[in-house]
Amino acid sequence: MLKGMKSDKNIEEAIVLEDSFNEEVEQEQVDADEALMEKPFDPTKINIETKTPSLDTLIKRIERNEIQMDTTTYFQRQDDLWDKTKQSRLIESILIRFPLPAFFFDASDDNNWLVVDGLQRLSSIRNFCVTKDLKLTNLEFLTQLNGKGWKDLSGDLKRIIEEAQVVIYKIMPGTPTDVKFNIFKRINTGGLVLEPQEIRHALFQGKPAQFIADLGKNEAFLKATEGRIKTHRMLDRDFANRFLAFYLFGYENYSPDLDTFMSKAMANIYNMSQSELDKIIHNYSEAMIVAKKIFKEEAFRKIHNESKRLPPINKALFDALATQLAVLSQSERDALVSKGKVFKKGLYDLLNNDAYFFTSVTSSTGDKNRVYHRHNEIKKLIHQTIES
Structure with a gap:
């Protein structure tokens, strides 16, 4: 002692x-x-915008490199950690109109959003809708779509994905860094x-x-x-x-x-x-x-x-x-x-x-x-x- x-x-x-x-x-x-x-x-300094755009808004931002998907440069965590089954079932969830969890972005630079929460979901959407590398596999409900990629979908199925509503929270410019620090820490659910x-x-x-x-x-x-x-x-x-x-x-x-x-x-x-x-x-x-x-x-x-x-x-x-x-x-x-x-x-x-x-x-x-x-x-x- x-x-x-x-x-x-x-x-x-x-x-x-x-x-x-x-x-x-x-x-x-x-x-x-x-x-x-x-x-x-001061809680009045918290400046977060809530939006409910169509998923196509995020798809287009990914295509134009306006969402920083390479988070290793600022969070040192990797995208594409989900296996093909988990990615496929996210796409299936969208197709059967299940609501997705909200996405959080640091939008201090409107031309380069940082992903605070939702990286793996965005990676899956990118792989299927943008790079078109993902082929659906091991689906639970839409088994007839197993083996199909974006190019193989009919127009109405593509439309369901593009028009799906999502909830996004944008941390806006001017939010103090100590506020942002606490926001990042509290909402990080990955x-x-x-x-x-x-x-x-x-x-x-x-x-x-x-x-x-x-x-x-x-x-x-x-x-x-x-x-x-x-x-x-x-x-x-x-x-x-x-x-x-x-x-x-x-x-x-x-x-x-x-x-x-x-x-x-x-x-x-x-x-x-x-x-x-x-x-x-x-x-x-x-x-x-x-x-x-x-x-x-x-x-x-x-x-x-x-x-x-x-x-x-x-x-x-x-x-x-x-x-x-x-x-x-x-x-x-x-x-x-x-x-x-x-x-x-x-x-x-x-x-x-x-x-x-x-x-x-x-x-x-x-x-x-x-x-x-x-x-x-x-x-x-x-x-x-x-x-x-």
Whole structure:
């Protein structure tokens, strides 16, 4: 048991489950209230249009490349995941006039709608009605159409498809990004629910998305984490985005929720010069180098006395340690490395003897008080070590 643990609740928060050691990155424990915004967005700013066009409207947009079907560029998820049977039965549903679920689009650019929800259905419609590659198979009701493609349908059947009414929701220009983030997160009902970082990647295309991707591939970052943080589902970029938010705005200015805080950091990149971005990269790299020199393979891991195996990398410890190392001057970083054993022992003492510090990197890590505590304690420890 950790020293200083008083209550059963603290004990529950502090104990790292045995299963967590099988993961490369520790799963964060999130309280129900943690994701609530301190200042929720103004609902009057939500600008979504509801339309009920004919399916032919979407078919023509696909033909003119006015719907971005290659969502790997902004969501890193694939189209065409449905097998031929599932695609065929969607077409059959249209032919027997079953209503389709609604489609959601980000229509910020009217000439290039982004698919928020409905990608697989749109892919099936494209394959049958536009590219005409799909041949119907394994139908339940219209078995006489098995083996037939679009060109084989009679005029009246084609008309049923083209004139079928669909419901679409368009997220319109001017909708604030924090509103869009929550819309994306709430309405995403596909087989692959988007991670928050994947949504941010979609919302902040161009300069911010590329910058975060570059931080995720940073050589010093890969060495410090020993390449253990997966690129799958943009987990590496999530780490980089957390660092960026606290580096740009400071932990003193943090306001929940963490997702909104991280989104603001990406939005801020649009207005930054290349020299400013280069400085961030430099300080990020130097922070990673220092962490690797001092902690070696234990960098960003919650080492405590009861550890029998190397714990997984911890996101909260990473955002605090990486940020506080990055804001140092080079002379301060050099001084810290020269006293690396002292600093390493000091951090391990915090993890073992300060119950609230341990909790601040274990559960409800987006809580304002816990964010402040972990960053402030590491900052104090750094300067105490340098000045000792």
